[in-house]
Structures are given as C-alpha cells and as structure tokens.
Amino acid sequence: MAITKEKKKEIIVNLKKVISDSKSIIFVNFHKLLVKEASEIRRALKKEDVNYLVVKKSLLGKVLGEANIKGGTPKFAGELALVFGNDQLSPAREIYGFQKKLDNKVSIVGGIFENQFKSLEEIMNIATIPPLNVLRGMFVNIINSPIQRFAVALGQIAERKN
Numbered sequence: 001m002a003i004t005k006e007k008k009k010e011i012i013v014n015l016k017k018v019i020s021d022s023k024s025i026i027f028v029n030f031h032k033l034l035v036k037e038a039s040e041i042r043r044a045l046k047k048e049d050v051n052y053l054v055v056k057k058s059l060l061g062k063v064l065g066e067a068n069i070k071g072g073t074p075k076f077a078g079e080l081a082l083v084f085g086n087d088q089l090s091p092a093r094e095i096y097g098f099q100k101k102l103d104n105k106v107s108i109v110g111g112i113f114e115n116q117f118k119s120l121e122e123i124m125n126i127a128t129i130p131p132l133n134v135l136r137g138m139f140v141n142i143i144n145s146p147i148q149r150f151a152v153a154l155g156q157i158a159e160r161k162n
Helices: 005-021 035-047 057-066 090-101 120-127 132-161
Strands: 024-030 050-055 080-085 106-113 116-118
Touching: 005 050, 005 057, 024 090, 035 050, 035 090, 050 057, 050 090, 057 080, 080 090, 090 106, 090 120, 106 120, 116 120
Parallel strands: none
Antiparallel strands: 024 080, 024 106, 050 080, 106 116
C-alpha cells in the first residue's frame, strides 16, 4: 500500500526531529524479525530511554541528504530501523545486546555519533564500551591494586620476622 504525500511529509518532519534531537543514532538492519521479537526490543529499549523506529530508506536518505552531518551518506540494504536516544552510548550498547541475543536477526550497519556518520566497526567499538558503573568499578580496582600488593608484601615481611 502506497503512502500518501501528506503522510510522507509527516514522516519526514518526524525523521528531521529525530536526527536533530538525538545524541546518537544507530542504523539497524532487521531480517526475519518476528513481531513478538520486535515488541520485546521496543519494550527493553524503552526502559533505557532509547527508541526504535522502522523507516523507509528513501525517506531517510532524503532527510540525511538535507541534514548537516559530516561524512558521506551511507547506502542501506534490506529493512532498516533507527535506534536513537539522548544518551550517546545506550542506543549502540542496547541494540548490540539484541544482535547477539537474536542470532543476528538484528544487525548494526552504522550510525551517527557526534554529528558524523560512523562505520560498522566504529559503532561496534562504541557498543562494547562498558556502562559507567562498570568503568568506575574498573577504575577503583586499578587504583586499589597497588595498595593490595603493598599490604600483601607487608604481611609476608611480618610472617618472616615471626
């Protein structure tokens, strides 16, 4: 069923708003994704304040061509969805989890990060950055490590003196 011109204009306005308001946008190819799985993705992403929007490639291409984003507009194959949000890392990290979970029915194909088009490899690097709480824990562990070694060394010196 064809989309009317009015509906296309409405979709274009919505896409322009998404692109201008989002801190990062991930382009996702979904193939043979069941409605049940798509609903599960939407619910899980919503909990993390991330959105999932299926788009027509032609309309997205038109909007991206008009947008002031650095780099060349990518070519898309297959079905396309956008995963976007106000956090820079959450969209990539959250959809990456579903890519592994759903046996590649959902796959990242690129994205927009810091107003630049990014390749699949660059987005995958962003997606694998641990959450802030984990990074803080890793940092504390690194700082604490020399102190622990010093305490062990003092303990061994004390044993030898006894």
